Amino acid sequence: MTVTDLRERLAGLTEAEADLLEEKLRAKLWQKRWDRWTPYPWQIPPDEVETHGMWLQLGGRGTGKTDGCARYMVAHVNGPPCDDRVPGGHRMSIIAPTQGDAVESAVNGPSGLKAHDPRVVLRTTAGGTHVRWPSGAEAKLFGAHTPDDVERLRSGGNRCLVWLEEAAAMRRLGPALTHSAMGLRVGPNPHYIASTTPKPRKEIRDLIARDDVITTKGRTRDAIHLPEMMRTKLVAQYAGTRLERQELDGELIDDIEGALWSWRGLDATRVGAAPPMTRIVVAIDPAAKGGGESDEMGIIVAGLGQAYIPDRNGFSRRHGYVLDDLSGRMSPEECMRKAAQAYHAWKADLVVAEVNNGGDWIGLAMRQTDPTVNYDTVTATRGKATRAEPVAAIFDQLAAHVATSFPQLEEQLTTWVPGDDSPDRLDAMVWALTKLMLAPAGNYAAVA
Structure with a gap:
């Protein structure tokens, strides 16, 4: 078929036929992107996370923590419904240090939801900012920076999955965990996923110590999909410094010898x-x-x-x-x-x-x-x-x-x-x- 023939056939489609064709092409594009993704070992989710438990990705800079969680959420949306009474079967939330961080990193960024599923649509209404899928599934975006953010979480509604993006950087991580946990009640196994460069905050140490938190770790040096120039730059920036283990190896470091505060x-x-x-x-x-x-x-x-x-x-x-x-x-x-x-x-x-x-x-x-x-x-x-x-x-x-x-x-x-x-x-x-x-x-x- 020539290009001219193809154009003539497309011009002869009804509006409904054109919409259906567009939908099929988007689905093929999404499937092609989905199949092309090659995960690191630490981006592979555990077989099952306990109810109200968590999959916690700890990683150095550039190890694809956000990428892994975004992939997980998209797979969750396209998997079995958590509750048939909920549009699309899933009602989720994404919590980041600020709501703007949630938009930039977890949704629009190069490792965000849209990179894994181009059908994702971001909408802001009187009820807040949401990510929506064609099925009707949604994820509401929250920050954890101000007292107002905490109040929004307090009335954030019931969810089947909560993604904590850059958890260790949240000013009000403790209240964010407390209030989001109260809403984890949709479906048979509501749970958390979390992505962060580790910092030895009490909340992070407490999470790692919990029996229902499954932790995976990634190192910047092993992030072979990261461009060589960027990987070299990050290693040069932190190698030999007091933050090397934290920022490159994704390890939880405690006190630094000689520091005046711990x-x-x-x-x-x-x-x-x-x-x-x-x-x-x-x-x-x-x-x-x-x-x-x-x-x-x-x-x-x-x-x-x-x-x-x-x-x-x-x-x-x-x-x-x-x-x-x-x-x-x-x-x-x-x-x-x-x-x-x-x-x-x-x-x-x-x-x-x-x-x-x-x-x-x-x-x-x-x-x-x-x-x-x-x-x-x-x-x-x-x-x-x-x-x-x-x-x-x-x-x-x-x-x-x-x-x-x-x-x-x-x-x-x-x-x-x-x-x-x-x-x-x-x-x-x-x-x-x-x-x-x-x-x-x-x-x-x-x-x-």
Whole structure:
């Protein structure tokens, strides 16, 4: 048949016939992509996960963790229905650090659902953002970053499968697990799948220790489907560093020798919510020379509690609380806007910023952004380790606390060793707690 003959036949199809042909061609395209996929050993799911249990993929960078979970979800949708009363037989959810991460990584990304099944459609309605299949099956997308995210999960509905994407990076992983578990009740075997580069958070350690969690692990060096240039780049970036085992080998590392903070120490100080505050400070540790879009700015909100509470040594004192981490790669203008917004949102007493290392631009930028902000500067007269050690000691005394969870800040705290360049989130937190707790005014009162 010539091209001309084919065009004539296509032109003669009715609308219904054309729709049917398109549907068949899409199905063939999907099947071709599906059959072409070659999994790594760690991407092969276990035979069966117990009800409310989990398949947990731990892997280094580029090991296809997202790819494996996306493949699993598509296979689940095209398998036996979990409940015939549910459209398409399946009602699922995808939880990521933010809802935007769920869209970018789990759905639209090169390893997401659309890469495995081109029939997937993303829709946002008044009820939220959903992924839908032609059969009617759906997966609702959630974040785990803000208290509002947790509230959405609380009323997230019943599901047969929950995918946790980059679980260790979720700020509110604990509440996400708690509330999503309450909705795992569709079908005979509702369960989790999870994909993450491991970080030694308490929640991740607890998951690995559970009998109903099946763990598979992948190493970047073994990711032969990853382009050689990218694999070499990742190995060069992390090989020989303290994070090599975590970021390349997908191993759960605990404490790093010489670090001033430990994961277990932070977990010991963690609180679910902060109590009433007597003072709140927003601290900024700027990128050098005004920074740019590629430079990270440290912005930490911390407070001093109203109540006097005994510390580990038996002294009653006001405790410090890390309340929020707004740090990130941003322009100086965005940094000032975020700091000013945090100042008003938290009803803070002060914005304080380091002016060493080119940070003298901050005062002018803050006055131009919001002249109502009460602003002060600090100048480093001592080395970073000398400034950080007293703050680390406050944590050791159980007098400083992390309110909820801040994975990126906590990773910096637990991997920084004095002598290395200290990262911006850590520096901003040190400035905030120093201003609140290590000023000349005493916060102690002896316990009777």
